[in-house]
Amino acid sequence: MRKKSILLVLVAFTCPLVLSAQNEREITLNEAIALARTQSVDAAVALNELKTAYWEYRTFRADLLPEVNFNGTLPNYNKSYSSYQNSDGSYSFVRNNTLGLSGELSIDQNLWFTGGKLSLTSSLDYLRQLGAGGGKHFMSVPVSLQLTQPIFGVNNLKWNRRIEPVRYEEAKASFISATEDVTRTTITYFFQLLLAKEVLGTARQNQLNAEHLYKVAQAKREMGQISENELLQLKLSSLNAKAAVTESISDLNAKMFQLRAFLGLSENEKLEPVLPESVPDIQIEYNKVLDKALERNSFAQNIRRRQLEADYDVAIARGNLRSVDLFASVGYTGEDREFSSAYNHLLDNQIVKVGVKIPILDWGKRRGKVRVAKSNRDVVLSKIRQEQMNFNQDIFLLVEHFNNQSQQLGIAKEADIIAQQRYKTSIETFLIGKINTLDLNDAQNSKDEARQKHISELYNYWSYYYQIRSLTLWDFERNAELEVDFEDVIR
Incomplete structure (x- = not known):
């Protein structure tokens, strides 16, 4: 002044x-x-x-719209030794000498009404063994639908x-x-x-x-x-x-x-x-x-x-009392030594996984956090x-x-x-x-x-x-x- x-x-x-x-x-x-x-x-x-x-x-509005993403490894060269378990239970080391290429194209959509995520993907993997007698392999996933969904956790997207x-x-x-x-x-x-x-x-x-x-x-x-x-x-x-x-x-x-x-x-x-x-x-x-x-x-x-942010903090504390996550994937997979054949003779590919995390004894820590959040809201x-x-x-x-x-x-x-x-x-x-x-x-x-x-x-x-x-x-x-x-x- x-x-x-x-x-x-x-x-x-x-x-x-x-x-x-x-x-x-x-x-x-x-x-x-x-x-x-x-x-x-x-x-x-x-x-x-x-x-x-x-x-x-x-940025928030963009989270509600579908995203198109590409993930790729171009290339993945590996020349090393790795452990291998034999049929009798013993271990030995084998030499790897490979060249790999992989790519995945996905369309991802956040589900604001459930808090989950739905993805439609298509991928292709190529693996070639280098050296004498080496071969090549293609593995394709023409289409795969995946769902990731938290069951009891807080729906962050809905609150946002x-x-x-x-x-x-x-x-x-x-x-x-x-x-x-x-x-x-x-x-x-x-x-x-x-x-x-x-x-x-x-x-x-x-x-x-x-x-x-x-x-x-x-x-x-x-x-x-x-x-x-x-x-x-x-x-x-x-x-x-x-x-x-x-x-x-x-x-x-x-x-x-x-x-x-x-x-x-x-x-x-x-x-x-x-x-x-x-x-x-x-x-x-x-x-x-x-x-x-x-x-x-x-x-x-x-x-x-x-007011909304105070309610959101309470919802987060309640959601942390227990955690259950669902992962499901449905699609098709093909594998062959030739590129075109990798998309023929497709086989079903399904994965369902449910993860659970429920505290048995935490001495009231999580419930205490809920009460703190409620007190802060008051x-x-x-x-x-x-x-x-x-x-x-x-x-x-x-x-x-x-x-x-x-x-x-x-x-x-x-x-x-x-x-x-x-x-x-x-x-x-x-x-x-x-x-x-x-x-x-x-x-x-x-x-x-x-x-x-x-x-x-x-x-x-x-x-x-x-x-x-x-x-x-x-x-x-x-x-x-x-x-x-x-x-x-x-x-």
């Missing part, structure tokens, strides 16, 4: 040397938002996170089929919310620059007024109309006004650098923010905001996903209930602030106009000697505070409005949902 402050200070002192060579550019709030959504680093991060979620979802679509919907909602968060950050930087610009304009005007009043006061002092104390007070006000201008220039340069860097603009551009005078005249109902938030916000998808559900209460409360307070902000903005705008008029009148009154310097300074301070209050209330209005948009993914001004063409965005 300190390094960032030092950087802003350095920028503030160096920017005045560069501003003369910069191109001035007026920028509205809507233009700044549009630039931030396409050029800012935050927008790029949100897009990359969406792309990651998209390809994870595509429930969880992954929710996860992807959560990612899409998070992307839209992140885009709205980029907008809120843009609003913050934009109004900081706008306020710095207004403060500088006010400081310069105050400096001109202070210098003019000091000259008038000098003439009045010579005529004996004011005291020496009042003259010195006006001189001090003139010096303070000059110092305020210098400080305001530094702050303006720092705020401009901040917004420009966030929008990805060149340092040769001098931004002139335009005050957005008009705001949407709308009132928002709490129940409508809450319904839209629970329906569209990523928080709702996040809750659903976490913890997750308790946290979710608390988060839902906080979510509802935050939305209620946000809606209350927004609906009240329109009135606060109207009051601040009217107070700004009145303070400007009062200050102008105070200057005229001071020139004819009807008020003293203390009343004049008070009018000036009130004018400056009212102007800054007006801009701050305007910022609060837009900030609250886009917070509500971010939570609901709904445009209440157009009464329409915030839509994104995700396929186009990802491309």
